[in-house]
Amino acid sequence: MKLLMLGGTEFVGRAITEDALDRGWEVTVFHRGRHAPPPGAGSLHGDRTEPGGLAALSHGTWDVVVDTWSGAPTAVRDSARLLHGRVRHYVYVSSRSVHAYPAPAGLTEDGPLVDGSPDAGPVGYAEDKRGGELAALEAFGADHALLVRAGLVLGPYENIGRLPWWLTRMAQGGRVLAPGPQDLPLQYVDVRDLARWTLDAAGAGRAGAWNIASPSGHATIGSLLTACAAATGDRAELVWTDPARILAAGVEPWIELPIWLPAGELHDFMHGGDVSKALAGGLVCRPVEDTVNDTWAWLRSLDGAPPHRPDRPRPGLSPAREAELLTGPTG
Incomplete structure (x- = not known):
């Protein structure tokens, strides 16, 4: 598998990059150059917030792109549009925070969501993540966009x-x-369990929204x-x-x-x-x-x-x- 990791030098992105490398995948990390990616990954440099910042992604093909962006949804929108047709699957690491508050215990992926727009500037964490989801869906469609709604993430990095x-x-x-x-x-998820499930799901071609956290x-x-x-x-x-x-x-x-x-x-x-969907879909959570x-x-x-x-x-x-x-x- 060829993976394009947008980010990949810190926390969630780094854990996903390391897991992919351990699988023997060919990994390219697109980042700003502030931190080195894990050894074995290729590097492309650019700043998604700057004009022309995606130029390094103008060429190339990949099986999967994973995007952890949590700022203005326009960055996801522009990346997804640019990569459409050259990547089979777009994985956006979102958050359970996209659910409208308050929400009762036991809420599934189908619960009410906050408003968001792929064309918005930075609004707030929940709205920005929802806008990023919509941007991925707009460019890749419901069958090729995987929305990983992570809960609280803990672990190394x-x-x-x-x-x-x-x-x-x-x-x-x-x-x-x-x-x-x-x-x-x-209720939380170890970053390495999040990474493993995400790449398993991407490799299997899964799409749609998934709550990813341990059982409460x-x-x-x-x-x-x-x-x-x-x-x-x-x-x-x-x-x-x-x-x-x-x-x-x-x-x-x-x-x-x-x-x-x-x-x-x-x-x-x-x-x-409610994380029953992810558990049925292979999520395994290591001991605290x-x-x-x-x-x-x-x-x-x-x-x-x-x-x-x-x-x-x-x-x-x-x-x-x-x-x-x-x-x-x-x-």
Whole structure:
């Protein structure tokens, strides 16, 4: 198989590129040149946000293109139009965030969606991803466009900082604020499981929208944070704290306490999607301990600070805020 990877040097794109190379596929990575692609991949340079930035893609044929773009949908539109007729299958890595909020737990791929347009400039994450979906469908049609609606993505190469923050905090040791309840279910996908399913599906010629995440409850906040503590040497004491107290203190879930959302509407939206279609279609999710241990091993292998996307806020609770919450009752 010949794969054209739009991106491919960081997080999801890198995991997909590495998986394709491991399969023996011929991989070409189109990127801006800020980071080197994995060894073995060919490179084409260009900036999709600049006039003429797609010139390097004017020639060539591929079996599959995978696109992870999360900015203005016009970039997906222009890439898909340019490649139509020279690529058999267009895979767009989208997000479950394209579903209109609020959405009940158990929502399938057929649930209501946000508005989007392939001709729009940047609007917001959900609208931009929906516009990207529409751009892929417009150029390649329903039979040749695969929409991979990923849930929360964790694992090595993460450049958002959610799991890396928890691991770094656990490695510092001491008493760590742990948001309860411990049995609160989580739903996420390891980036390598996402990559494997995506390439399997692309190779099989699958199309349409697919929710890609573990079943809700594949892990809990308790099993995730316990795995983080164990991976970093068991130097941290998890202090399980009532969510009502955390919220009363003005702590922002998801941002200040990454991954965690209290039970309720937003938790149902982010951690309660129906993924039965993907599971029936071959998605296999590795244990949370594997995701945590491998992410910690990757963090320890870095020479400096882990990568971080400049368009995303840095997650995590400040030491002062954590200390303040740890001085009162927990429960």
